[in-house]
Amino acid sequence: MKMRCSEAVELLLEADVAELDGTGDSALAAHVRRCDPCRARAAQILSVTGDLSDALDDLATRIAPTLDPADVRVRPRVHWRVLVPLAAAGIGALMLLPKGPDSFAPVPFAEPPAWASGEAGRVARGVMVQSDLHEKIAVLPTQNPDITVVWFMD
Amino acid sequence: MDGAQDHGDGLERWIAAARVGDREALDRVLRHYLPAVRRWALVHTGDRDDAEDVVQRALMAAFRGIRKFREESSLPTWLYRITLNASRELYRNRKARTRALERYRRGAEDEAGTVSEEDDSELRPLVRKFLEELTERQRGMMDLVDLQGYTPAEAAEMLGLNPNTARVHLLRARRHMRASLLARKPHVLEDLR
Numbered sequence: 001m002k003m004r005c006s007e008a009v010e011l012l013l014e015a016d017v018a019e020l021d022g023t024g025d026s027a028l029a030a031h032v033r034r035c036d037p038c039r040a041r042a043a044q045i046l047s048v049t050g051d052l053s054d055a056l057d058d059l060a061t062r063i064a065p066t067l068d069p070a071d072v073r074v075r076p077r078v079h080w081r082v083l084v085p086l087a088a089a090g091i092g093a094l095m096l097l098p099k100g101p102d103s104f105a106p107v108p109f110a111e112p113p114a115w116a117s118g119e120a121g122r123v124a125r126g127v128m129v130q131s132d133l134h135e136k137i138a139v140l141p142t143q144n145p146d147i148t149v150v151w152f153m154d
Numbered sequence: 155m156d157g158a159q160d161h162g163d164g165l166e167r168w169i170a171a172a173r174v175g176d177r178e179a180l181d182r183v184l185r186h187y188l189p190a191v192r193r194w195a196l197v198h199t200g201d202r203d204d205a206e207d208v209v210q211r212a213l214m215a216a217f218r219g220i221r222k223f224r225e226e227s228s229l230p231t232w233l234y235r236i237t238l239n240a241s242r243e244l245y246r247n248r249k250a251r252t253r254a255l256e257r258y259r260r261g262a263e264d265e266a267g268t269v270s271e272e273d274d275s276e277l278r279p280l281v282r283k284f285l286e287e288l289t290e291r292q293r294g295m296m297d298l299v300d301l302q303g304y305t306p307a308e309a310a311e312m313l314g315l316n317p318n319t320a321r322v323h324l325l326r327a328r329r330h331m332r333a334s335l336l337a338r339k340p341h342v343l344e345d346l347r
Contacts, residue, residue, distance in 0.1 A: 013332045014325045017300055041336065048280065048335050053301035055281050060193040063205045 003031040008038045012045060020046050090151075093138055169229055172220050180220055183229070184213060190230065190302075191237050197297045198241035200285035211240035227311060234312040238294070283334055292327035295320055300328065 003011075011019075011028045018024055020042040022033040032042050138151040165186060171179035184191075188209075195208035215236045223232050284293065291313060298309035310320035 009336070013329045013336075015328075044339060045332050045335060049300055049331075051277055052280055052284060052331075055277050056193060056196060056284075056297070056301065057189075059202060059281070060189065060196045060205070063192045063196060063202055063209060 003027050005031075005035060005038055008032070008035065009041060012038070012042055015042075017046065017049070173223055175221065180217065184216060187230065187233055188213075191233060193297070193302075194234055194237045194294075195241060197285075197293050198238060198290060199244065200293075204241075204244055208237060208240045208244055211243065212237040215240065228308075231308070231312045235314065238313065241290075279338075280331070280335070284331060288327050288330060289323070291315065291320075291323040292330070295324040296327035296331065299324055 008028060008031045015028055019026055019029045020032065022029050022039065022042070032039050138149075140149040140151065142149060165183070168179045168182045168186075172183050191212055192205065192209055195205035195212065196202065199205045199208055212233070216233060219236070223229065227235075284296075288296065294313050295306075295309050295315075298304040298312060299306050304312070306321060306324060307317055309324075310317045313320060315323070
């Protein structure tokens with residue numbers, strides 16, 4: 001029994017692309033092959049579908065035209081670069097604390113290790129004092145004369 | 155547009171090298187898939203600016219995660235999932251999605267199209283309908299299957315959907331788009347009346 005055009009149009013709405021092209025053994029594909037109006041409808045759907053794809057491609061090519069995967073780099077986590085040398089410098093400072101509880105003499109810091117460069121290296125050159133409250137206090141000048149880091153330790 | 159079937163031996167070798175940390179190989183692989191990633195980002199965001207953001211997020215995720223790629227799926231599938239996740243992350247806040255669509259309605263897409271004046275009346279509403287009226291899954295399925303040539307099974311895997319569910323999304327998308335198209339072309343239906 002031959003398919004009627006009204007039935008074919010209903011099926012065209014959900015058909016696979018190959019069926020729209022009249023390819024395959026399905027009843028719809030057979031109808032499209034022999035019915036000129038339905039072939040025209042299917043061709044219209046295929047044509048505009050292709051145009052839609054081209055339009056989306058065109059839009060997509062305009063996304064960040066300068067973007068290059070080579071420009072996308074995983075940035076090292078900054079806090080490790082800063083915190084690890086700082087922590088190491090702090091541990092070094094603790095190891096050099098004077099043993100006597102009444103000592104007020106400034107204790108020179110050891111030179112920071114070679115790898116503790118940059119901000120960490122500069123910060124590590126400070127003095128350690130002990131207050132009346134038996135708190136140990138590290139006074140750490142920085143290269144900025146307006147900034148001095150004061151570190152209270154129990 | 156590149157489909158999964160476009161893998162040549164050369165690309166497979168680059169992918170293998172990229173997985174073990176070869177940076178140049180990874181650059182080549184991502185450059186190969188960049189047009190596809192852009193297209194997927196556009197389809198899932200519907201907005202060029204947001205798509206750019208999604209592409210950046212997706213590429214960053216790919217750079218970070220390539221060593222974890224285990225070929226349980228194809229590389230395009232893996233990249234598609236990354237892009238999809240980047241898009242969903244961007245739109246987790248529903249307001250962002252609303253703003254994006256609003257920008258699109260205001261004509262932010264105008265500069266994006268090279269469609270001629272003749273095509274304008276035909277294509278622009280169609281693109282807008284595709285990006286605005288279909289659901290994310292409908293857009294994804296229709297784009298992958300009907301516009302880019304992936305099989306429904308491949309598209310379902312890329313979208314992380316059950317194949318039957320994916321088929322339903324595909325058919326609904328087709329019906330919505332094609333019914334609108336035929337309604338706009340009364341002459342192709344007139345002999346049915």
